[in-house]
Amino acid sequence: MQPIKVLFHVSEQEVWPKAVVNIENYLKDVEKDTVEIEVVANAGAVVTYFNAEKKELLDRMANLSADGVRFTACRNALKANGLAEEALPSFAKPIPAGITEIVNRQNEGFIYIKP
Amino acid sequence: MQPIKVLFHVSEQEVWPKAVVNIENYLKDVEKDTVEIEVVANAGAVVTYFNAEKKELLDRMANLSADGVRFTACRNALKANGLAEEALPSFAKPIPAGITEIVNRQNEGFIYIKP
């Protein structure tokens, strides 16, 4: 059976706690190997990846990543915020452009959710 | 003919007035029996259902409900906010998990809108 593919779009720092709870709860509700989850972070949301004060939140993201959730960071947003992709936490992967990723993923059948 | 299915996702208290106006205007614009509308409230948005100071807004939701709009409340969000689902207004129905509902509804052909 095809996995259910879900894309979470996070574009603001303040939305991360809500997004992380959303995904944690969703994973409690489904069989992990029946879903494919990607988080596209663009605009200001990429800053949180580098925020040491958000350690508890970043740890929960790392746990979700260990459960198979893909976290991404828009390169345009990294550049606009003067952030080096080499300094991203290991669970977050840079992608060339957030909107392009969202468009491509929806074209591949991902369901779009904005937390 | 198949009805048009539309899902409104509300995740913040502040967004309710906008969401309610959106749905009121949409229903003025279409034949009521050609659409199927569901509102999924999760995260902080569920708190508004219990806010007596929002009576005017809740009355308008009740009116929309009488016109066939389904209002839901994510149980995870109710629990996280210490709210008892028995105390929900009669027009709002608890659902096990907001994100699961949004995924399932989109899989059934619902169009996603975040007001």
Place this chain on the structure above:
Amino acid sequence: MQPIKVLFHVSEQEVWPKAVVNIENYLKDVEKDTVEIEVVANAGAVVTYFNAEKKELLDRMANLSADGVRFTACRNALKANGLAEEALPSFAKPIPAGITEIVNRQNEGFIYIKP
């Protein structure tokens, strides 16, 4: 080949800068004639079209419009904000109702993005 159709939904004034950057970056990333982009502005977002203090932002929207991006303004929102559609900048077109437009466009295959 069919163009990729993308709809950006903007419902708050504060979101415009993010939306405009999103579209500018997206257009750098794709061949212009392979995409069809529409921006649906409803609720408070329509006010920005009339805000002389946002000239730099409006100029960038006008440039995007010259590149083929369609900017729209929900008539319900214009009315609710006491704004005359005749005074819209020439690049922005009034539409009867924002939500109806979003529903119809998604039904036509547009991908939904909320910046």
